[in-house]
Amino acid sequence: MSNISIIGLGGVARAIGARAIEGGNAVEVIGRDAAKAKDLAAALGGGATAGTFGATPVGDLVVLAVPYAGAVPVIAQYGDALAGKVVIDVSNTSNADATGLVTPDGTSGAQEIAKAVPASAHVVKAFNTVFGHILAQGGPLDVLFAGDDARAKASVSAFIESLGLRPLDAGGLEVARWLEGTGLLMISLARHGVGNFNFSLGVDLPG
Template identity: 65%
Template sequence: MSRISIIGTGNMARALGSRAVAGGNAVEVIGRDASKAEALARTIGGATAGTIGAAPAGDIVILAVPYAHAVPLVRQFGDALSGKVIVDITNPFNHDLTGLVTPEGGSAAQEIAKSAPAGAHVVKAFNTVFGHVLAACTPEDPRPLDVFIAGDDAGAKAHVSSFVESLTLRPLDVGDLTSARWLEGTSVLLMRAMSGKAVRSSSFSIGLTVRD
């Protein structure tokens, strides 16, 4: 299994951390507020709390923070992220859900990659799965949640795919990191559907179904 460092202490960090521990992964929680990180590690059970800015213990480092904080955090960690697989789960949509706040034609993942140190590889994943949906999905469900991933390094994507499978979810590779902008655009549609009550419940996800 994998060694995972989760930067963030919110709902998505809780959901991913809990599922990661259940899947046999070693989990470290890192937050700006050390007391919140320690509390979340205790809540997850079997996780440890790390220190912001210090070298993460995990081979995979998950950015479970708002997009506005992601690039500054990557710059703060600097060379401590060298050799790591950085998983960007952020959704950079604007306040009224009319679009993305990233540069035209770009993505949050690509902006993060520009700030990452040499030897680090950024993979986009989990941004189309709501935290509460992930928490409610049990390993016994007959149809696992789909996790779309995008990245430029084949080895990094394989590592993330194995981690996704350890969570009893299904990884779906959608291409290189330029595909991240489409995944982030999809999140805008999901949020519109939820806020506009186009669906009866916010407990939904997107995926692929193959029919014979």
């Protein structure tokens, strides 16, 4: 099992934290509001702890569960405290009305985050193609992920499996833009063809 630190106190952080505890992982939750972090740790149970925002995270895997607009500033604030860590970026980069991505052509939120982390840290994009409330419901789901470092990806894949989910390697970090585009597509499907957000995206393997 893994040692996980989650930066963020929202719904996705809570959903990943709960499944991580159920999967036998050690979980630290971190937020700017120390009282809320302690409350979330208590709600998760299972030995979850509350860390100090800006201090070196306990976990080898650091789930960055904050909106993309705040992701790079958070990374900058942590600085060398993230050296040697695997940073899992779960953000989506859609604009306010979910008609496009806020990142320039040819890059992604995950790649911008990768530019900001210490050289010894590695960024893996994951979980952005699963709605937080669906993740919280439990049950098997597919989690698409992308990254450039094989060891970091193996660690993330094992963590995903510990949550009772199926990890699907989508390739290098350059694919993160298309994973973020998939997140945008899911929002559009929810608003149009599906008509609600109560669905998941997965890969069917015939036969």
